[in-house]
Amino acid sequence: MKILVDADAFPNALKEILLRAVLKRSITTIFVANKNINIPDIEHISMEIVSLGVDVADNRIAQLCEVEDLVITADIPLADKIVSKGAIALDPRGTIYDEENIKYLLAMRNLMDELRSSGEITGGPKAIDAKTVRAFADGLNRFLSKK
Numbered sequence: 001m002k003i004l005v006d007a008d009a010f011p012n013a014l015k016e017i018l019l020r021a022v023l024k025r026s027i028t029t030i031f032v033a034n035k036n037i038n039i040p041d042i043e044h045i046s047m048e049i050v051s052l053g054v055d056v057a058d059n060r061i062a063q064l065c066e067v068e069d070l071v072i073t074a075d076i077p078l079a080d081k082i083v084s085k086g087a088i089a090l091d092p093r094g095t096i097y098d099e100e101n102i103k104y105l106l107a108m109r110n111l112m113d114e115l116r117s118s119g120e121i122t123g124g125p126k127a128i129d130a131k132t133v134r135a136f137a138d139g140l141n142r143f144l145s146k147k
Contacts, residue, residue: 001027002069003022003069003072005031005072007033017140022044034053065082068147072089076109
């Protein structure tokens with residue numbers, strides 16, 4: 001089992017929580033982004049920089065992902081690809097994407113995207129706050145406690 005992080009938009013407030021968990025358990029963790037992300041120089045933690053372009057990082061994460069891996073991403077279409085490979089995805093807000101909920105969440109995402117495109121809904125998700133940090137830590141711990 002390894003952890004793959006969709007690092008282009010991964011909040012710094014959550015990076016410390018993730019690093020503490022993977023260091024404690026010596027879990028291979030790969031941050032994937034189209035720019036360098038500051039991560040510690042530790043044997044089982046690495047950074048993979050991909051070229052710029054739509055879905056380049058997502059495609060690389062899907063390529064690296066295997067059964068039982070954890071992918072941390074806010075990208076629901078990527079999470080759908082991950083779940084179809086037999087892995088689990090975790091949203092930075094603490095939602096675990098699995099085979100039981102991913103199709104529903106993907107449909108909701110597509111509906112919201114359509115409403116935003118038509119101008120009926122504006123704005124994005126709330127900023128990361130202490131409650132969100134706790135939710136992410138709880139989701140991560142739930143996943144890791146099953147391994």
